Amino acid sequence: MIAAFLQAVVNGALAGSVLALPALGFNTVYAVLRFPNFAVAGLATIGAYAGWVANALWGWPAPAAILAAFVAGGAAGALCDAAALKPLRPLGALAAAIGSVALNIVLENAVRFAFGNNPRGYDLPVFRDWRFGAIGIGPQEVEDAAIALLAMAAVFLLLRTTRIGKAMRAVSDNATLAESKGIDPVRVAWAANILGLGLCGIGGMLVALDTSLDPLTGFRVLLSIFAAAVVGGLGSIPGAVAGAFVVGIGEELSTLVVAPTYRTAMGFLAILIVLSFRPRGLLGERAY
């Protein structure tokens, strides 16, 4: 029982670190542009397929494939945002949110058009689990988690030390004040989209490595991404990471009690519980 509990916590922490990337991306976009971008699901899938093309078709090694996932997610996301969602933002957050649901359907079907519905596999070696007493850990999951942690560290450094990172934080704190200080909101919006949606691309590829790659790969984790973002606080960067660990571990622990197919429903439950007691999430809505 204790072993099963520990195993669930370990698995949950590994899953949570992978989930943290798209959640971080979702919240980065929310912090700067103030709307929930539901197209993160489709962009995660696009990142996963870009990684697959680079790895399985072109023979690139894993780190280069992950970079391809970032570039594809960020570029497709930022361009689609500029073309489709930016004109909707003056109408309000809701119009942009609904537009992003429509955009997600377009992206998902673009992937289906290009690659079909059949699941694909990456060209990566499969390792046997490491055993620590009663607890098993998959090297692939550890590698995914390590990549996710590295990416997170890079994001925090970027937000903390670079000019554009500071500009993003300023805009999310107070957009009017930031603009009056000479920060160009258009540039910051591009940067937030490329960074945030690129992270969704990497997240999508790591999720696909963990589960399977098909046109619904991103959509299947959408509820968990929302849950992580909302539980931590919409628009909060550290909140997304904290929320992802809470949701990841919560989902794994739930499999001890209910059928594993209900894992993602736990994310929804977590949203309801946290919002009932802390309507602005665990860490509040402040970006950083």
Place this chain on the structure above:
Amino acid sequence: MLDYLVSLSVFAGLYALLALGLNLVWGLGGMVNLGLAGFYSIGAYVSALAALHLHLALPLAALLAALLAGAAGAALAVVTSRLKGDYLAIVTLGFAEVIQLIAANEIWLTNGTDGLSAIPAPGRGKLSPFHFDLAAAATVWIVLALIALGLVRLSRASYGRVLRAIREDETVARVAGKRVLAFKIGAFAVGAAVMGLAGSLYAAYDGYVAPDSFDVLVTVLVVLALTAGGVGNMAGAVLGSALVVALTEGTRFLGGLLPGLSALQVASLRQGAIGFFLLLLLRLRPQGILPERMRVHRLDG
């Protein structure tokens, strides 16, 4: 061809019912509800199970479906009463996903992804398929007319005025002594009940329900219908639904125009086109074809 058009008019009527339910919650009450596929699904499953296992006649099964969907709507409204805009969009979308998850996994009740089939409906097997479709279309449109009449009366009565007031400024409505929470829960419940009723009619007409029938695409189609017609306007909801069915069916002929594509590619083009049209519409005419007309209410005497 006539048979095909009659069958399309059934679906147009069902989307119009869903759009009317959404209009009450979103158009009048200003609360976004992206979970409508969930309420539609609850209505369809409740009605199908009531007909299959309890042998209830369609009117009773439909009533039960509307009641349970309405109760689910009230429960979701209570839980989300303090949430606005972005959070409400996320939670309601999540709600629909969870309902789909339950429908796919509680096999003892819903038969999982295989779905429930051979759902009885009055006249099925006795009437020719064409006459059955005709009767179904008549039923759906009569129900739609009654519901639309009821909702128009509701929206013109003081109830609708209070809802619009809450939409425009919740604090002002509260200061004016309106019980804001009760109004919001009521609107959510009635809207969900209408969606449940649509689900019940769908189950009876189609004879088959499966989790796939209630995915996020249904929500997008109905939001598209309501946005096209004009949010806040009942006639717009009906007009928009007819346009959406014309759009989804019109794209069926894409396959013939584009030889060399697989069936899956044509299907993905059609689905993608729906998302594209919603984006285009939001951009070009967000107020819809028939925008809401604001009435000025004067105090008597």
